[in-house]
Amino acid sequence: MNRTTQTKRTTIYDLAELAGTSASAVSAVLNGNWKKRRISAKLADKITKLAEEQGYALNMQASVLRRERSKIIGMIVPKYDNRYFGSIVEQFETLARERGLFPIITCTRRDPALEVEAARAMLSYQVDCLIATGATDPDRIVDLCAAAGVRTINLDLPGARAPSVISDNYGGALELTRRVLANCEKEYGEKTPLLFVGGRGTDHNTMERVRGFRDAHAEAGVTVDETLMLTCGYAPEKAESAMRQLAERLSPLPRGMFVNSTISLEGVMRWIRRSGHYAGRVPQLGCFDWDPFVAMLGDHIEMVRQDVPKMLEAVFGIIDSGATDLTVVQIPPIVEKIG
Amino acid sequence: MNRTTQTKRTTIYDLAELAGTSASAVSAVLNGNWKKRRISAKLADKITKLAEEQGYALNMQASVLRRERSKIIGMIVPKYDNRYFGSIVEQFETLARERGLFPIITCTRRDPALEVEAARAMLSYQVDCLIATGATDPDRIVDLCAAAGVRTINLDLPGARAPSVISDNYGGALELTRRVLANCEKEYGEKTPLLFVGGRGTDHNTMERVRGFRDAHAEAGVTVDETLMLTCGYAPEKAESAMRQLAERLSPLPRGMFVNSTISLEGVMRWIRRSGHYAGRVPQLGCFDWDPFVAMLGDHIEMVRQDVPKMLEAVFGIIDSGATDLTVVQIPPIVEKIG
DNA sequence: AATTCTTGCTTCATCGATTGAGCAAGCATG
DNA sequence: CATGCTTGCTCAATCGATGAAGCAAGAATT
Numbered sequence: 001m002n003r004t005t006q007t008k009r010t011t012i013y014d015l016a017e018l019a020g021t022s023a024s025a026v027s028a029v030l031n032g033n034w035k036k037r038r039i040s041a042k043l044a045d046k047i048t049k050l051a052e053e054q055g056y057a058l059n060m061q062a063s064v065l066r067r068e069r070s071k072i073i074g075m076i077v078p079k080y081d082n083r084y085f086g087s088i089v090e091q092f093e094t095l096a097r098e099r100g101l102f103p104i105i106t107c108t109r110r111d112p113a114l115e116v117e118a119a120r121a122m123l124s125y126q127v128d129c130l131i132a133t134g135a136t137d138p139d140r141i142v143d144l145c146a147a148a149g150v151r152t153i154n155l156d157l158p159g160a161r162a163p164s165v166i167s168d169n170y171g172g173a174l175e176l177t178r179r180v181l182a183n184c185e186k187e188y189g190e191k192t193p194l195l196f197v198g199g200r201g202t203d204h205n206t207m208e209r210v211r212g213f214r215d216a217h218a219e220a221g222v223t224v225d226e227t228l229m230l231t232c233g234y235a236p237e238k239a240e241s242a243m244r245q246l247a248e249r250l251s252p253l254p255r256g257m258f259v260n261s262t263i264s265l266e267g268v269m270r271w272i273r274r275s276g277h278y279a280g281r282v283p284q285l286g287c288f289d290w291d292p293f294v295a296m297l298g299d300h301i302e303m304v305r306q307d308v309p310k311m312l313e314a315v316f317g318i319i320d321s322g323a324t325d326l327t328v329v330q331i332p333p334i335v336e337k338i339g
Numbered sequence: 340m341n342r343t344t345q346t347k348r349t350t351i352y353d354l355a356e357l358a359g360t361s362a363s364a365v366s367a368v369l370n371g372n373w374k375k376r377r378i379s380a381k382l383a384d385k386i387t388k389l390a391e392e393q394g395y396a397l398n399m400q401a402s403v404l405r406r407e408r409s410k411i412i413g414m415i416v417p418k419y420d421n422r423y424f425g426s427i428v429e430q431f432e433t434l435a436r437e438r439g440l441f442p443i444i445t446c447t448r449r450d451p452a453l454e455v456e457a458a459r460a461m462l463s464y465q466v467d468c469l470i471a472t473g474a475t476d477p478d479r480i481v482d483l484c485a486a487a488g489v490r491t492i493n494l495d496l497p498g499a500r501a502p503s504v505i506s507d508n509y510g511g512a513l514e515l516t517r518r519v520l521a522n523c524e525k526e527y528g529e530k531t532p533l534l535f536v537g538g539r540g541t542d543h544n545t546m547e548r549v550r551g552f553r554d555a556h557a558e559a560g561v562t563v564d565e566t567l568m569l570t571c572g573y574a575p576e577k578a579e580s581a582m583r584q585l586a587e588r589l590s591p592l593p594r595g596m597f598v599n600s601t602i603s604l605e606g607v608m609r610w611i612r613r614s615g616h617y618a619g620r621v622p623q624l625g626c627f628d629w630d631p632f633v634a635m636l637g638d639h640i641e642m643v644r645q646d647v648p649k650m651l652e653a654v655f656g657i658i659d660s661g662a663t664d665l666t667v668v669q670i671p672p673i674v675e676k677i678g
Numbered sequence: 679a680a681t682t683c684t685t686g687c688t689t690c691a692t693c694g695a696t697t698g699a700g701c702a703a704g705c706a707t708g
Numbered sequence: 709c710a711t712g713c714t715t716g717c718t719c720a721a722t723c724g725a726t727g728a729a730g731c732a733a734g735a736a737t738t
Contacts, residue, residue: 011694021718025717027697038715062723063694067696106442123396269635273635350723379687397725399725400723400725402726404693
């Protein structure tokens with residue numbers, strides 16, 4: 001019957017032949033609207049059994065081609081190398097599947113050209129909706145999609161031309177900076193400005209975090225040191241070399257720092273361990289992003305954990321409601337007690 | 340011309356009309372084999388320009404339906420919550436794209452039912468090939484795919500019915516165990532059996548790692564303590580509770596341990612910090628898997644880093660060569676010096 | 679001048695699923 | 709018995725891209 005070496009896949013026409021009925025009946029039965037199409041329960045049963053026996057699998061390409069909506073939902077994401085994006089993707093898949101949508105995800109390695117290429121590819125696959133996560137140029141992507149009549153939602157980084165769901169970066173940074181400043185004062189009895197390292201000075205999140213950072217300093221009556229604002233990019237290597245250069249021109253180094261992402265923290269920590277600076281007197285750290293092992297590095301680190309479940313609920317809330325107004329939904333992150 | 344509010348997407352028929360030519364010519368030009376089909380360079384140019392102007396995007400659904408290969412390559416992966424699987428996915432996407440393949444990835448959260456469902460979905464999307472990464476039941480997936488004439492390759496965990504690419508788990512575990520035993524002896528002057536924690540006792544990798552663990556003990560003249568073999572699953576919670584239970588029945592606790600994945604290590608470390616056991620005298624650790632922050636936790640941790648680039652090169656080597664022999668390619672992992 | 683060859687296209691069937699329209703048989707109603 | 713309604717299907721067009729086959733016009737060969 002169902003040979004394992006079959007070359008051609010079973011189609012509704014094959015099943016129709018076997019069942020002695022029409023392809024149209026088979027289609028109706030297998031996609032569930034056989035009642036609407038007045039197919040008898042008896043025939044429906046027969047066809048269902050046959051399909052199972054023959055190992056029939058729907059050809060989505062044919063199905064999507066014919067239908068109005070593809071039920072495919074796309075997401076582009078910068079990297080898979082940290083817990084934040086990892087959980088975004090995992091949660092996205094789960095919520096998409098719950099809604100009967102097929103999620104396709106692609107990673108663009110923070111490369112603007114790849115972002116556009118990836119968006120184009122998704123459009124070719126007829127996605128109904130595209131989530132642009134942490135995109136360097138979200139508006140470009142929105143325009144591409146709009147031309148094809150495809151909805152877009154920005155996640156993590158906001159855009160001007162589509163609804164966006166982001167963290168409350170200002171609030172998170174404000175609280176994080178407060179804590180690090182307090183820790184510094186407690187530990188060293190000093191009220192000195194913190195170092196800010198990591199992120200791109202041009203991206204919305206970094207700018208908001210810088211604003212929170214500044215306001216927390218102002219609150220505490222500490223003047224921000226402009227030479228300590230190192231928005232050198234996210235990559236570990238960039239953070240590491242920024243630290244190296246800082247150490248060449250400055251001594252002593254700041255007592256505390258605000259590190260903008262776990263990815264940048266990776267570089268900062270590497271530099272701290274390799275350079276031998278800070279030996280014996282660890283700096284007070286604040287990290288905007290959470291990682292379980294960072295949490296174990298010591299009690300001198302505070303972390304902000306972005307609320308991924310809430311963020312994705314907000315995303316799907318927008319999708320489900322069909323809203324298209326250009327709101328920016330801000331989800332408060334969780335400032336984690338260490339340990 | 341190209342309205343931003345267009346409802347219908349531009350098709351080759353629209354372009355054909357605009358260019359005053361046939362859809363077939365447009366198709367030939369846009370998919371690059373216009374020379375073969377003897378279309379003049381002049382017409383090709385005109386069509387190309389028009390396509391750009393109109394923001395034409397190929398309908399992959401239609402294209403794939405017609406062609407006999409889809410150029411879609413699927414991967415299923417258990418989780419996105421660690422660097423190992425993260426880099427597998429990232430590398431997979433890169434290598435797939437280099438070959439003009441469209442990668443689709445789906446995460447099955449170590450759930451056998453989801454694995455099967457995901458494989459079915461991929462088949463519906465006409466993947467040419469499916470990579471089953473860390474699948475709990477790879478042979479089930481291979482069978483499903485074989486029935487549809489789709490090739491499968493197992494990654495990370497081997498299967499009996501398709502070529503597999505895995506790490507040299509035995510070798511890695513042997514070397515890792517050696518090092519931890521040596522560290523224990525150096526630190527504590529003691530030659531005592533290590534704890535083994537994490538992983539499923541039934542999966543091939545865990546069994547091989549246990550074998551390496553045992554052989555390293557034998558080599559060192561240390562008898563393995565069977566009550567210290569805790570293959571409790573990978574999840575952090577499981578590792579944590581396994582530790583808790585162990586501490587209830589055993590004192591003193593082992594001086595050193597072999598932790599089977601960073602994910603399990605997360606639970607182990609959490610337990611160590613919360614329980615207050617080991618306070619002041621940290622255990623010597625070996626972790627089968629790598630994480631940058633684990634590397635910074637201290638010099639009492641040794642890690643095995645699986646060689647993801649080599650593993651994926653091997654996977655695509657098999658794909659490119661079209662080999663179908665049931666070989667198991669073992670890639671030696673890298674045992675990292677700490678720091 | 680008749681023929682073959684080449685160039686540069688067009689025509690049309692096809693991939694598999696979907697769905698509006700239609701049709702035949704059976705039953706009920708007037 | 710004629711008419712209309714219901715049930716349970718089938719027919720055929722369609723989605724957009726592809727490529728084998730074919731055709732017309734001009735160039736080259738005999």
